Amino acid sequence: MYQWEKWVDSRERLFWTLQTAGWCGFAIVYYIGSFLAEMRSIWLFIIILNAYAGWLLTIPLRYLYRWAMSLSPLKMLLIVVSSMYVIALAWAVVKNFNNWTIYKKGYQPEEWYMYFYNTVDALIVMGCWTGAYFGIKNYQMLLKEKQNVLKASSMAHQAHIKMLRYQLNPHFLFNTLNAISTLILMKENKTAGAMVSRLSDFLRYSLDKDPIKRVPLKQEIQALELYLEIEKVRFEDRLQVTWDIQQKAQDALVPSLILQPLIENSIKYAISRLQEGGQISIAARTFGDDLMLEVADNGPLTDMSEGELFRTNGVGLTNIRERLQSLYADNFSFVIAQNKPNGIKVNIRIPHELAEMSHEN
Structure with a gap:
């Protein structure tokens, strides 16, 4: 400056x-x-x-x-x-x-x-x-x-790069490709081909979407479904997902890939640590002029203090908060709380903006 x-x-x-x-x-x-x-x-x-x-x-x-x-x-x-x-x-x-x-x-x-x-x-x-x-x-x-536009551009770019770094992490690709290899050895070529297609589509979506711009929620849901289908190869029936997406909320604009790090955290800290598996709930609804998003899991108890998690090597939470701050100034909320009876629940409130009213698409 x-x-x-x-x-x-x-x-x-x-x-x-x-x-x-x-x-x-x-x-x-x-x-x-x-x-x-x-x-x-x-x-x-x-x-x-x-x-x-x-x-x-x-x-x-x-x-x-x-x-x-x-x-x-x-x-x-x-x-x-x-x-x-x-x-x-x-x-x-x-x-x-x-x-x-x-x-x-x-x-x-x-x-x-x-x-x-x-x-x-x-x-x-x-x-x-x-x-x-x-x-x-x-x-x-x-x-x-x-200044806010420049900051939003910078923070969104950083969040995007960190997310891609995890997506392209050898551990992530190894698990996915290993699952595909197992399917091929088991002569389940049709399923293996479908998994390759899902992996390709998800990575293409991640790379193509501009992190600065916002996209309709229904597009984000499609990308999340691809991601979760890939993870279900690893966890099979141990990973259960429930959706509660209000019809009115599907055309609402959200920052691209804003929920994926939250689901990633739930898989890492909840599903993978439960021998019998667990459940992730994803909800979206409108309330007045706001859009309410929620990602919850039923993982083990986690230490919290004043809305902050005590986790080492956590993925994306800080970047999500900073990215929302850059995009919406003070017109948002990002709340982390204990889920009942177990697990973590993350709520995001942002302005309800429709795709057809935006100049970004």
Whole structure:
């Protein structure tokens, strides 16, 4: 990231720097203009007081505008205009008071409304301040969005590479190819051919799918079925899988291969450690504007603390959380809990987005 972008991204530092520099600039320009009017030297002191008053009065605008940005456009506009007008009036009163009290040595107008003299000039200055604030704010938002896209790309790529590293791991391929070899020796050539086809299709899907883009859930289910059929060759009846996929959820968009590492963990830490075998449950349903995904197993008890598993060489959990964070910011949840009566249950909540509404497909 460029130094300028780093400086702009630091909101507190940027605001106070520009706030101070802006009002200092106002005082300098105003002082230079006073030479044309041949003002007395005391006028410099008044300019400094006015600039300092403007510096103080515009600080609350920052917090009002920040709050207003979370409201609807109409409400935001009303709050911005009204608060800008109130601050402009207050600043006009301060400027007139300083001018009359100091420069005109205690002059007081006959009518109270004269304190609001030159309000238009104050409105222009406050309008410029407001325009600069929202302009810089929008630039910061664009910069943040750019950073999130870059981070999502990087994290998704890392998660994809780690997943592929396991898929292409000699141990994984050895088990699969050994099962195929056994089928051939047993003269079950048709089954062996089907297994080769499934392995080829699964690896092709893994390699072809862009980890940055999202795909319909039904495509993910097809890939998971291929993966599980390969694993069933190793575990046979010891591996039982139940599906509970709501029809409405099948067209929802999900990050590619987001569930495969969870199923992989269940096989590694649950099914393989149960002599009689075990069960993996995969569910998906919509709830309001959210898509709820769940992978659960009935494996042996696992130590947990504050939603974290105590496992060595765990596969994919950290990458899944970081990938969801990059793709959805704070609009997601990733919860790991004990399943009842035994096992682990992982729940993922992401926004419910339909394939036909996305620009990614």
